[in-house]
Amino acid sequence: MTSHTQFGLANPFDTPERKAFRETIQNFVATEIRPYAHEWDEAGQVPWELHEKLGALGVFGFGIDEKYGGLGFEDPFMRSDYAVTMAMCGAGGVAAALGARSISTDPIQKLASEDIKLRVLPEILSGRKGGSLGITEPGGGSDVAALTTTARQEGEEWVLNGSKTFITGGMESDYFVIAARTGGPGLTGISLFFVEADAPGFTRTPLAKKMGWWASNQATLYFDECRVPAGNLMGQKDYGFLQIVNNFNYERLGLVGCALGMMKVCLEDSIEWAQERHTFGKPLIKHQVIRHKIADMSAKIDAVQSNLWIMCAQIDAGNMPVAEICKAKFAATKALEFCASEAMQILGGAGYLRGNRIENVYREVKVIAIGGGSEEIMKDLAMRQMGL
């Protein structure tokens, strides 16, 4: 993107392959997304062909076997660079609309039957079809152990009853991974099911207007004696949710990348504006108060960025730093909150206008702080992971 991001640190773990991937995505975002992102956000939708164009670049295929249409390798740095770059496109909803499928594909690869994987994963990864993960219910999202959607076995079928809400991509997805209770109370007792949008007893409605993420849809899903084949049980009965808890690490890592990209938008646009805008006889950037705001933003970006690189390096070496990812998520969203506020202040009234990237970032801070595990839940989880 623009040169201001060059003020930060250089990635000591960079490789020619990672650089090439990053530049491909940056060029794609600059030419195919950024000029239209605001328009799509206002329209509440991205053109479906964009899913397919990104799918063709392989961005949905990290960690997925080639025989299912994936890349056949994992690279946390490339995943993070993708999240950062997409978050700079000017509308977080565009990134969410395209990328949300990834939280469904990891569980499908890990736990679905071979038949389902071979049939469905290539479609989702190529961008031809959407996939969603349904955990949150109208009764709550943080306390997964209390979920109430049920599934009972009847002959060669499972019968689901209940409801899910806030499901990203839910209005357009053909394929769903749904958590439902098959056993007693608690996290043990929750199984995962592969549900197709045309399953009998499945219906959906869109969520009402939202504060941000307009270009992505969130749905409430209803299961009314919804029947799926017995083979759609994913993984071990009663242990499905426990079998995928590790997948949330990548979702959270992606959200750290997303927060970082949004912080970079704050820095870039603040510098650009502060250099152009003159008050009291000099450019804004020559006023000490404004200089300090920019320095503060830049320092927070360095901290979040360094942390992200170190975590990626650890994952690359085979160690998932679960506690650190939880801490990084709430630290990044707090840093983002600071940057969004300071950037809006630097732009003044101009930042308050729709169509401006800062206005968009400001409205979308909270979805990053709440979705994928809220700040409070991340702190609890980090403490437990630290043995406290």
Ligand SMILES: Cc1cc2nc3c(=O)[nH]c(=O)nc-3n(C[C@H](O)[C@H](O)[C@H](O)COP(=O)(O)OP(=O)(O)OC[C@H]3O[C@@H](n4cnc5c(N)ncnc54)[C@H](O)[C@@H]3O)c2cc1C
């Ligand atoms: C735009 C958007 C997209 C989403 N996409 C998806 C999706 O694709 N799939 C999906 O399954 N879900 C999705 N979610 C749901 C999201 O995961 C939940 O919103 C989140 O987990 C919080 O759940 P909740 O909103 O029900 O809040 P609640 O669980 O009701 O919590 C409310 C508040 O209380 C706090 N809180 C809860 N328990 C405690 C505690 N013990 N101590 C201190 N504080 C506590 C929480 O941190 C939160 O701030 C999405 C949400 C949004 C906003």
